[in-house]
Amino acid sequence: MAVTMSGKPVPVPTPETQPFWDGCAAGELRIQRCADCATAFFYPRPVCPACGSVNVEWFTASGQARLYSYVINHRPAPGFEDEGPYAIAVVQLAEGPRMMTNLTGVANTPEALVLDMPLRVTFERRGEVYLPVFTPAPAPASRGAGP
């Protein structure tokens, strides 16, 4: 059963997503881009959604993102009963793709969570994998720049 002791769901990698989860375990946010049209994309898949090329490659993203949208959930999912109301967020990576995540190191309240606020990735252990989650960060000097 793919849940932790607390009952939180644990992702089960597939061959095409394994490099992403390996990256998370190494503390890196590894995503894909097209070697032909240079489009970065997420979730992992063996074809470029922009141009259809199968010539895709992995790279390590900056880990910088902005808060795109969220809800604050008051009906906890199984395993999340002890969290209090928690934010389920979608962030936009500096490289372009978006991903769902949780927000840590910040109160999960409408007052504290301001859309477009700068964030950076951090990793949280969940069973045998590490999940990318995001935390507030100083605004980057420029799009895609390193920390």
Add this chain to the structure above:
Amino acid sequence: MSRGPGVIIAGAAETDQVGKLPGHSTLALHVEAAVNAVRDAGLSLRDIDGIATVSAPGPVQVAHALGIVPRWIDGTGVGGTSFLLHVRHAAAAIQAGYAQTVLVTHGESGRSRVGAAPFRIPPSSPTGQFEAPYGTFGPTTTFTITALRYMKDFGLTHEQLAYVAVAQRRWAAKNPRAAYRDPITVEDVLTSRLIAYPFHLLECCLVTDGGGALVVTSADRAGDFPKPAVFVLGTGESAEAPMISQLADFTESQAFRLAGQAAFAEAGIGVRDVGHLMIYDAFAHVPIYGLEALGFVGKGEAGAFIADGNTEPGGRLPLNTNGGGLSYTHTGMYGMFAITEAARQVRGEAAAQVEAPDISVVLGNGGTFSTAGALVLGRQPR
């Protein structure tokens, strides 16, 4: 349907009751709705030669339970809009000669969960890897997640979002079958329990048991049935992202827009021709996205348009006249109930009947803005 006579909805009916029906299994809801729709068309189950529904129980089980031997089968299961797609696919099949009389059924024990499939997200699926670990818990935590972005970018207020529920309750008050009929105010909505900020309980759909069914056949036979034919003038379908996090733009639905454009183009109509409108309303923001995607208002204008009273009783664009998923019923895959209400309005037999709509448009959602279907229905052939 650019060639041939087109198709009609000859029978449209729901289960005897909708709401809390612990005495009905999922399959029994399909069966009751099917029997009612076939009777509504003045036909016998032996006249049906095509079947369309979603799994579970799926078209094989439903056909077998009803004693139907299909020569055409559609099991398209893309969420709550599936039944709109079934009508579209049936139109193509009937015109191709693959079937003559198609039965489309919906039954869902959404509340009581009698004979219903369990909810399960495989942990190796894309959703299981990239959304479920973050504590999603059904559509209240995912379908809703676009709204704050829309509110920030276009200035939609919490009060305007709440007013969607207020306007629809005014329609439900006229519908004896509606689950909730008592008037509500914006304050009532905003003081109801928070479900997933910014959504309160009254901005989320009901969870009910019920079913509905349609009989679709060639427009050549329009005069052969006891009730006025509902002409299917245009249809559309599209899909966008299987996961809400991957929707291209959180302030609009591409699938809504493309499905609507296809249906309007096929019917040869514009928004001015539409006298009645049904937009899937699992949550209060969905009709806002739908009004904009169909072009009834410009981007960012739908919240004010609804709050100004345009879509409620007495307004110029009657919207969700059964009370919608917010106040009438929502079994989980609501699209069938949007079609049955549109058919009642076109026939002139709705509980909250609007003035003679020559054209009714139905926009359905599947998943979390994942799929869309659109139907243009009319009182007259093209």
